[in-house]
Amino acid sequence: MARRTVADARRVLEDYTPTLTPDARKEWERQIGSAEAEMRDRGMAAVDRLADAHVPASRAVSESLASVRDEARTLADEIRSGRIDNNDAAARLEQLRSQARTQRTAGETLLSKADEMDAIEGDPIAHAEALADRLPAARVLHEFTF
Amino acid sequence: MPTRSDPIRRQVQAQGPISDEAFTALNDADDALAQAEERSRRRTARTPERSDLARFPLVAKRGDH
Numbered sequence: 001m002a003r004r005t006v007a008d009a010r011r012v013l014e015d016y017t018p019t020l021t022p023d024a025r026k027e028w029e030r031q032i033g034s035a036e037a038e039m040r041d042r043g044m045a046a047v048d049r050l051a052d053a054h055v056p057a058s059r060a061v062s063e064s065l066a067s068v069r070d071e072a073r074t075l076a077d078e079i080r081s082g083r084i085d086n087n088d089a090a091a092r093l094e095q096l097r098s099q100a101r102t103q104r105t106a107g108e109t110l111l112s113k114a115d116e117m118d119a120i121e122g123d124p125i126a127h128a129e130a131l132a133d134r135l136p137a138a139r140v141l142h143e144f145t146f
Numbered sequence: 147m148p149t150r151s152d153p154i155r156r157q158v159q160a161q162g163p164i165s166d167e168a169f170t171a172l173n174d175a176d177d178a179l180a181q182a183e184e185r186s187r188r189r190t191a192r193t194p195e196r197s198d199l200a201r202f203p204l205v206a207k208r209g210d211h
Binding site for chain 1: 149153154157158160161165168172175176182186
């Protein structure tokens with residue numbers, strides 16, 4: 001038994017192909033296929049986790065921006081009618097502006113998460129291997145008989 | 147083809163106009179505040195004594211006696 005990444009197992013299969021019997025080759029391919037299926041499952045589980053975290057977050061950003069818009073409109077009315085002290089209005093305005101900037105940045109971050117989800121969903125195996133190339137700690141090892 | 151990220155992209159797309167409206171409302175409030183401050187400055191310039199008394203209520207109180 002050897003513990004390898006799928007990419008490594010594919011390389012070994014390629015190296016040994018000229019000397020393998022058809023049955024042995026079939027068995028090695030079966031093991032690689034099984035490891036790839038596991039990687040696809042892991043990838044889709046990661047997409048599920050990202051969706052669970054970021055779909056509600058994206059709704060929260062929309063709600064927060066709408067809230068800033070509505071509060072800023074109310075604040076403008078209060079300032080015009082003199083119902084709020086100028087210093088209080090200035091402080092509230094700065095607070096709302098800061099909230100709007102934060103939410104706009106959060107929207108940009110969400111887009112990068114959506115890109116990541118698409119990359120995993122599109123090809124979970126290639127994504128996992130590219131990640132393992134960048135981060136050795138992210139390498140997933142599988143049991144192979146070769 | 148639908149993907150799991152579609153709901154996020156739809157929300158982010160919808161956020162563009164909301165964000166624009168929010169910043170327009172903030173700028174509107176900013177303008178309203180600038181006008182209110184200008185009105186306040188003009189009032190102060192017209193009646194400096196009263197505004198000074200308003201800023202120092204204890205002095206104003208003493209002046210009443």
